Amino acid sequence: MDTTKRFAKEKIDYSIYLLTDDACLQGRPLLACVEEALGAGVTLLQYRSKYKDGGAMYQEALALKELCDRYHVPLIINDRVDVALAVGAAGVHVGQDDLPCRVVRNLVGDDFIIGVSAHNPEEAREAAAAGADYLGCGAVFGTATTAGVGTLGLERLRSIRQAVSLPIVGIGGVKATNYGQVLATGANGAAIISGILAATDIGGEVAKFLRVRASLL
Numbered sequence: 001m002d003t004t005k006r007f008a009k010e011k012i013d014y015s016i017y018l019l020t021d022d023a024c025l026q027g028r029p030l031l032a033c034v035e036e037a038l039g040a041g042v043t044l045l046q047y048r049s050k051y052k053d054g055g056a057m058y059q060e061a062l063a064l065k066e067l068c069d070r071y072h073v074p075l076i077i078n079d080r081v082d083v084a085l086a087v088g089a090a091g092v093h094v095g096q097d098d099l100p101c102r103v104v105r106n107l108v109g110d111d112f113i114i115g116v117s118a119h120n121p122e123e124a125r126e127a128a129a130a131g132a133d134y135l136g137c138g139a140v141f142g143t144a145t146t147a148g149v150g151t152l153g154l155e156r157l158r159s160i161r162q163a164v165s166l167p168i169v170g171i172g173g174v175k176a177t178n179y180g181q182v183l184a185t186g187a188n189g190a191a192i193i194s195g196i197l198a199a200t201d202i203g204g205e206v207a208k209f210l211r212v213r214a215s216l217l
Contacts, residue, residue, distance in 0.1 A: 014043065014044055015189035015190075015213055016044070016190070016192065016209050016213070017042075017043065017045075017046065017190065017192065018191075018196055019078070019171070019192065019193045020034065020045070020046065020047050021194070021197060024193060024197035024198040030060065031064070031067065033202055035067055037196055037197070038067060038068065038070075038071040038073055039071065040204075041206050041207070041210050042196070042206055043073065044073060044074055044189075045064065046075075046078055046093055046191070047061050047075065047077050047089075048078035048079075054082070057080060057083050058083055061075075061077060061084075061089065065087045065088060065089060074089075074091065074113065075090055076089060076092060076113065077089045077091075077092050077093070078092075079092075079094060079095070081099060081104055090112075091113025091133070092108070092114060093116070094114070094116055094117070095116075095117040096118075096119070101114055101116050101127055101130035105131040113133045114133050115132065115133065115134045116136070117137075118168075119152060120156065120159075120160070121162075121163035124160045124164045124166075124168070125164060127166075128165075128166050133166065133167070134188070135164065135167070135169070136169055136191055137170055138152050138170060139152055140153065140154065140157055141172055141173030141174065152170075154182070154184075154185055157170050157182070158186060161186040162186075167189075168187050169191045170185070170189075171190065171191035171193075173195075174190040174191070175192075176195065179195075183216055195209075
């Protein structure tokens, strides 16, 4: 049975895009933290786990899929196309060193959302031509989570925005205090990790992002 919850691509809200990272949770349960964030208004969720094996990822992703369905929020899986398909996720996000976007598109079909990491306008244009639905661009401000990527900066994020018409999100060091700067580049949103999940009051932190977004509408 196909458990995929279909989301119209043109209606995906990329504005407050949460990425999971166990290191930010300070020992708190992932599902509880994610549910608090979803309940507070996160618009998109990416399950990202670099060190778990496939079986553990499948079980955790399945639980996250149930949560996301409850809050009507799309679930994206980082890197693992097999896990994304197995749990009926809305999409997958791949980096420059993962399976090429064109190959992924052939595997998953047209309805599946594919995000691609892009660090410059050339990579952005290549991803768009290969069938990407959105781009994750960073590291905007630089962070330990994106070590080795280098800092993109706001001006280069703006140059990517000018290079492609796809939705783009800025990632890397985004917090409520600089979220407005990311949106001001023309980005459709920001992918946030510690800026939400490391907060003592996760729901309260999401509310700060919502207030910034509302002030710019």
